[in-house]
Amino acid sequence: MAASSSPPPCPEYQPVSARLKALRERAGYSVRALAQDLGMGNKFSSYSFYEHKLKKDYLPVDLVRRLVPLLSERGDPPIAANEVWALSGVIPGGSDLNEGIERAARAQAPRRNADGTVTINEYDIAPHAGSGAIVGETDSGAGEGHASVAAWHMPRAFVENYVSDPSALxxxxxxxxxxxxxxxxxxxxxxxxAHRVPSPDGVYVLWNGLGVVLKQLMLVPHSNPPRIRIISINPTYPMDEVDIADLVINGRVVGKWMWK
Structure with a gap:
């Protein structure tokens, strides 16, 4: 009997990185092509992290949400949407699927409290104000898929003076x-x-393919296609310049705390 040439379905007991790779190959995607379709530009190493270095049990919900339309109904046998959602730990099936997606997304969102405060989670994925951290268990979404290491309780009215919707802080x-x-x-x-477009100019948290970095971003005037200057305030560090499509932005810095 001739062996089947179709990639086998990915068993749920495999690590999530292996299951993701199996689904990608079954769908006929190369690493580079899937990274581009996910909006990661030519920085395919950002996607490659999930297949080779991720040690978490599940993928971030937001990433899986983007993978579903790309992988579903492709391959032999065709990939079911529930197979892709399972990479995020969501229980497949009917209304449970939508409820699980929303529950997973809400689990890491700031909580509005009855006493007029908002609880904002702190995550141990420190953005390196340097060349970038080599991170073994993080991902490109700041705070996505990570356990909270602390909870900050702040007056909701104060926070909403600066950010209209604190749900993504x-x-x-x-x-x-x-x-x-x-x-x-x-x-x-x-x-x-939630602020992942480099406008206006300011300080942003980026994924550079190796780690999470904190940098100042500035749009290069009259550039076509648009290019972004990546600036370190410390003058001993070099400035970089990239196409806007190659940036993976995790968010915009809107405040800081320091000891005097």
């Missing part, structure tokens, strides 16, 4: 010295993870 810790003196190692920054 996270707290991250700065390390490294490339953004000194404006951002010192150990300071905490508040990041709006």
């Amino acid at each position: 996270v707290i991250l810790r700065v390390s490294g010295n490339s953004m000194e003196p404006d951002f010192m190692a150990g300071e905490r920054v508040m990041v709006d993870t």
